[in-house]
Amino acid sequence: MFAVLQCPLKVESEPSLAELAAASHMLVMITGDAPLTAVHAASQVHIVTRPVLILQHKLEATGAGIGPGAYHKPGSPEADAEFEWLSPNEQVRLPFQRSWDQVLLLAAEYDLCLTGDALAHIEGAGLAKKVIPLVQVFARVSPEQKELVLQTLRAAGWVTLMCGDGTNDVGGLKAAHVGIALLAPSALAEAK
Numbered sequence: 001m002f003a004v005l006q007c008p009l010k011v012e013s014e015p016s017l018a019e020l021a022a023a024s025h026m027l028v029m030i031t032g033d034a035p036l037t038a039v040h041a042a043s044q045v046h047i048v049t050r051p052v053l054i055l056q057h058k059l060e061a062t063g064a065g066i067g068p069g070a071y072h073k074p075g076s077p078e079a080d081a082e083f084e085w086l087s088p089n090e091q092v093r094l095p096f097q098r099s100w101d102q103v104l105l106l107a108a109e110y111d112l113c114l115t116g117d118a119l120a121h122i123e124g125a126g127l128a129k130k131v132i133p134l135v136q137v138f139a140r141v142s143p144e145q146k147e148l149v150l151q152t153l154r155a156a157g158w159v160t161l162m163c164g165d166g167t168n169d170v171g172g173l174k175a176a177h178v179g180i181a182l183l184a185p186s187a188l189a190e191a192k
Contacts, residue, residue: 132152
């Protein structure tokens with residue numbers, strides 16, 4: 001037996017985000033969802049508009065469910081070979097290189113997605129301040145990593161607004177210049 005679950009976007013999401021994108025705002029998704037789910041949703045609301053590359057641990061692509069530094073310490077040069085850039089359809093597969101030039105070239109051609117494991121590796125390698133502002137989608141990230149992304153963007157001079165709908169978003173909401181907590185109708189009724 002198979003179960004197919006769907007969580008459709010709200011009707012007003014796409015036009016609202018299209019308006020923000022048209023006004024030259026950069027849209028970024030930071031989520032705990034899987035990278036393919038996140039990239040698909042991001043493509044529906046103008047967050048990604050070009051071909052996408054996902055930086056992830058090679059075992060993550062197989063669904064092995066690893067943690068940061070499964071074999072080597074995140075950020076270590078030895079761990080570089082454990083990460084790769086992969087397109088959602090797996091037609092493009094590029095080795096991760098600890099090279100600012102490589103990241104810039106990729107960001108010029110692709111929209112980028114980092115998984116939580118990849119973000120831990122980038123941070124450990126001392127590249128977070130440079131790489132985070134080039135990324136459109138952060139997937140499978142922890143609450144602490146959401147906060148790191150917002151703090152890094154602020155430190156880079158960005159004015160940030162974050163919308164979040166759960167307790168895992170609190171750190172990011174606090175780190176943003178403007179934090180908007182989205183509450184479900186039942187949560188609103190309970191709050192009254």
